[in-house]
Amino acid sequence: MKQSYNINSLTYLPRQDGNNNGHIGEHQIVISTDGKTWSSPIVLGTYLDDASLKTSTFTTIPARYLRLIALTEAGNRGPWTSAAEINIFAASSYTPPPSTLGEWGATIDFPLVPAASAMLFDSGNVLVWSSYAPSTFSGGNGGITLTATFDPATEVVSQRNVSNVGHDMFCPGLSIDANGSPVVTGGNDAAKTSIYDPSPDAWVSAANMNIPRGYQAQATLSDGRIFTIGGSWSGGEGGKNGEVYNVASNTWTLLSGCPVAPMLTNDSQGEPHCNYTLLPELISLGVYRQDNHGWLFGWKNGSVFQAGPSKAMNWYGTAGSGSQTGAGLRASDTDSMNGNAVMYDAVNGKILTVGGAPNYQDSDATANAHIITIGSPGTIPTVTTINPMSYTRAFANGVVLPDGTVFITGGQAYAVPFTDTTAVMYPELWNPTNQKFTVLDPMAIPRTYHSWALLLLDGTVINGGGGLCGDCTTNHYDAEIYSPAYLFNSNGSPATRPVITSVSTTSVTVGGQITVVMNTAVTSFSLMRYGSATHTVDTDQRRIALTPSASGLTYTLTVPSDPGIALPGYWMLFALSSAGVPSIASTILIVG
Numbered sequence: 001m002k003q004s005y006n007i008n009s010l011t012y013l014p015r016q017d018g019n020n021n022g023h024i025g026e027h028q029i030v031i032s033t034d035g036k037t038w039s040s041p042i043v044l045g046t047y048l049d050d051a052s053l054k055t056s057t058f059t060t061i062p063a064r065y066l067r068l069i070a071l072t073e074a075g076n077r078g079p080w081t082s083a084a085e086i087n088i089f090a091a092s093s094y095t096p097p098p099s100t101l102g103e104w105g106a107t108i109d110f111p112l113v114p115a116a117s118a119m120l121f122d123s124g125n126v127l128v129w130s131s132y133a134p135s136t137f138s139g140g141n142g143g144i145t146l147t148a149t150f151d152p153a154t155e156v157v158s159q160r161n162v163s164n165v166g167h168d169m170f171c172p173g174l175s176i177d178a179n180g181s182p183v184v185t186g187g188n189d190a191a192k193t194s195i196y197d198p199s200p201d202a203w204v205s206a207a208n209m210n211i212p213r214g215y216q217a218q219a220t221l222s223d224g225r226i227f228t229i230g231g232s233w234s235g236g237e238g239g240k241n242g243e244v245y246n247v248a249s250n251t252w253t254l255l256s257g258c259p260v261a262p263m264l265t266n267d268s269q270g271e272p273h274c275n276y277t278l279l280p281e282l283i284s285l286g287v288y289r290q291d292n293h294g295w296l297f298g299w300k301n302g303s304v305f306q307a308g309p310s311k312a313m314n315w316y317g318t319a320g321s322g323s324q325t326g327a328g329l330r331a332s333d334t335d336s337m338n339g340n341a342v343m344y345d346a347v348n349g350k351i352l353t354v355g356g357a358p359n360y361q362d363s364d365a366t367a368n369a370h371i372i373t374i375g376s377p378g379t380i381p382t383v384t385t386i387n388p389m390s391y392t393r394a395f396a397n398g399v400v401l402p403d404g405t406v407f408i409t410g411g412q413a414y415a416v417p418f419t420d421t422t423a424v425m426y427p428e429l430w431n432p433t434n435q436k437f438t439v440l441d442p443m444a445i446p447r448t449y450h451s452w453a454l455l456l457l458d459g460t461v462i463n464g465g466g467g468l469c470g471d472c473t474t475n476h477y478d479a480e481i482y483s484p485a486y487l488f489n490s491n492g493s494p495a496t497r498p499v500i501t502s503v504s505t506t507s508v509t510v511g512g513q514i515t516v517v518m519n520t521a522v523t524s525f526s527l528m529r530y531g532s533a534t535h536t537v538d539t540d541q542r543r544i545a546l547t548p549s550a551s552g553l554t555y556t557l558t559v560p561s562d563p564g565i566a567l568p569g570y571w572m573l574f575a576l577s578s579a580g581v582p583s584i585a586s587t588i589l590i591v592g
Contacts, residue, residue: 001064004033006094008060008444010043010068013085014051022082023049025074026156027109029056031063038067045109046148046157048134048477049074057478059104059444060091074111097441099492102429102485104443105460111159112146113468113475115170115450116534121180121570121587122198124457126150126479128464129162131170131188134477136470142189145169150479152456165205167192170468173218173228174532176540177247178568178592182532183226185245186213190235193245193252210243210254212236217294219539221302222564224248224592227318229306230260230291238287244318255322262324264290265310265335268359289360295341296539297351300564303377309337309356315378331383333368334358338415338449338535340398341372342406343542344432346565349374349381352406352430355393357415365394365413369430369437386435391424397453397536399461400543401484402526402574402582406430408437409463409482410447418469420446427482445476452533455541457572459487459582486580495581498522501553503573507589510568511561514588518553518575525557527588528572542567563592 014023029043043056066088070081097103113135114128129147132140143166148159162169168188177183182196183206190212195204209228212235218228221244229242242258245251267289295307304316311330317323330336330353339356343349351372357363367388374381389408396411407429413422423446428437446466447453453463464479489495504515516525525548531541544566548555555575560566572585 001066001088004062004064005090006060006062007066007088008091009055009057009089010066011087012047012054012068012083015082016051016084020049020075021077022080023047023074024070024081025049026071028069028071029058030067030069031061032065033063035065041106041155043107043109044155045478046111046159047074047109048111056107056109057445058107060094062094099488100485100490101440103483103488104441105481105483107444108150108157108462108464108479108481110148110157110477110479112148113450113477114148114452114465114479115468116172116174117452117454117464118174118176118182118532119454119530120198121530124152126152126454126462127182127196129169130468132168135468135475137170137188137468138470140168140188142168152458162203165192165194165203167194169194171214171233172534173213173216173231174534175218175220175226176530176532176569177220177226178224179247180530180570183245185209185218185228186216186231186235188214188234190214207250207252209252211240213240215292215535216240217296217537217539219296219298219304220567220569221298221304221318222300222567222592223302224568225302225318227296227298227304227316229258229316230263230294232287232291240291242316242322255318257322258316258324260291262312262314262326263294263306263310265337266290267335267337289337292360293338293535293537295353295537297343298564298567299374300377300562303564305374307341307351307372308353309335309339311335313381317377325378328380330372331370331385333370334366336366336368338394340396340408340536342398342400344400344404344406346542346544347560352398354389354398354408355396355411357394361415361417363394363415365392365411365415367392387437389428389437390439391426391428393424395448395451395536396424397447397451397463397533399453399455400528400541401455402459402528403486403576403580404432404543404545407461407482407484409443409453409461410451412448417449418467418472418474420448420474423448443480445478445480450535454531454533455528455572457585459484459574486582495579497581498575498577498583500575500583500586503586503588506587507591508559509591510559510563510566512559514557514559514573516555516557516575518555520577521553522555522575523578524548524576525555526574526576527566528574528585529567530570530572559590566590568592
């Protein structure tokens with residue numbers, strides 16, 4: 001480029017002559033200041049195989065030289081690469097980030113706008129999907145979902161068109177079952193259930209739900225069944241009461257005792273109609289937006305705690321025909337649609353809630369923050385109002401980290417789907433010890449409506465998506481990876497990780513023990529359940545802090561005996577040094 005610039009994006013325009021030969025598929029972008037020493041990839045992934053303009057955005061970095069490396073031809077049509085135009089863009093300003101706030105790393109390009117995501121236990125890969133098309137959800141005939149998989153180990157993004165299950169899985173209910181399989185329900189094809197089995201790498205059809213749904217909440221239970229409720233975005237409005245799925249028998253059962261009415265918000269896209277005796281202020285004739293995206297937590301004895309987004313909280317029981325018990329209000333909080341709820345301390349029933357807005361759209365977000373402490377099912381939890389976030393946020397995402405801190409990323413100050421106006425570019429980190437939020441370095445790409453975030457096996461966070469609105473300007477075909485500050489020394493150099501040398505078992509029953517051998521002394525361990533996320537909700541993630549019994553470099557850990565705390569399924573086991581540096585995780589199956 002003849003001189004050094006502070007660059008932050010590249011656009012690639014494929015050939016425009018109607019011939020697809022040479023479209024770049026898998027690719028990497030690397031940079032250099034001298035043309036001799038080249039960086040590791042600042043962008044990697046796979047472009048969509050079409051003639052549209054491709055944009056790769058990345059964290060601002062000084063460079064004089066840049067290489068766009070084409071690794072594959074997008075359609076496997078031959079050993080060709082073509083381009084009509086390539087442009088590089090410079091930032092208006094650049095301030096080197098401090099070394100104490102973590103670091104945004106490589107951008108991952110996907111051949112679709114990833115609106116939903118799930119971690120895969122057998123590989124640590126990230127499965128994402130859009131709808132029947134790469135950049136829109138509307139106008140399809142149903143039955144197809146475009147998916148992609150990111151492999152953090154090989155840094156390869158692969159893609160698949162899923163048609164065998166006849167399910168457009170946009171805007172679904174989502175959770176990971178006790179076998180480690182993502183279970184996807186409803187959405188554009190509102191009655192469908194589809195399950196991805198990582199071991200044979202196959203999607204399979206399961207029984208249809210009794211009530212068609214979209215935008216519903218869904219959570220895996222202590223006995224391995226799956227509970228869902230709400231979802232008036234598709235499949236008709238109202239009456240979306242609870243039902244439960246038995247994975248073993250492949251059956252859905254309606255739970256007449258689990259009404260959705262008590263958990264409705266008072267969203268402006270509904271007309272208040274006070275005829276429900278328990279919570280008259282929250283019932284309405286129009287429930288299109290009022291029963292969406294519940295904050296559900298599978299808990300003890302097959303129960304489910306609903307922490308929000310309505311200001312009213314509830315317990316749901318799943319035995320027999322089900323039950324519902326009011327759990328009071330979330331202190332003085334408003335309805336908080338598209339906010340976040342994260343179980344950062346499962347042993348003690350601790351949930352952090354942040355942000356959201358009183359209405360789904362055209363609504364000012366809040367910075368409100370609360371700690372909910374739940375105990376026995378059916379009892380009133382303790383709710384503590386804490387200092388708010390530095391930024392108001394709706395459509396943000398929250399991820400609990402191995403050290404118990406919670407990473408809050410993205411969102412908007414004023415909630416408007418399919419826009420990036422008022423996007424919050426600065427994430428925050430919440431510390432449970434001092435209950436304070438710390439503002440971190442900004443991301444490169446807005447993450448608003450249809451964004452998501454997940455914890456990876458190396459203790460980093462992948463944060464992606466946003467958009468899926470056709471010809472709009474806010475489609476984000478990508479994700480970024482954030483490395484928390486615990487992975488760095490104070491001078492910014494990589495911290496030395498402890499290494500798990502061996503684990504006595506890869507499968508343990510609740511209440512059982514795990515023996516871990518380390519390469520160096522550590523002070524603590526944590527179990528982190530594999531996550532799945534869409535529309536700000538991840539009902540799978542939770543953290544269990546483990547206190548080890550040590551003999552030299554051999555540590556004995558005891559898993560909690562209640563499957564409501566240690567939900568059945570696959571978990572990441574992290575060891576942490578005295579400085580809080582996490583190991584690469586080992587994968588453990590907990591059996592209820």
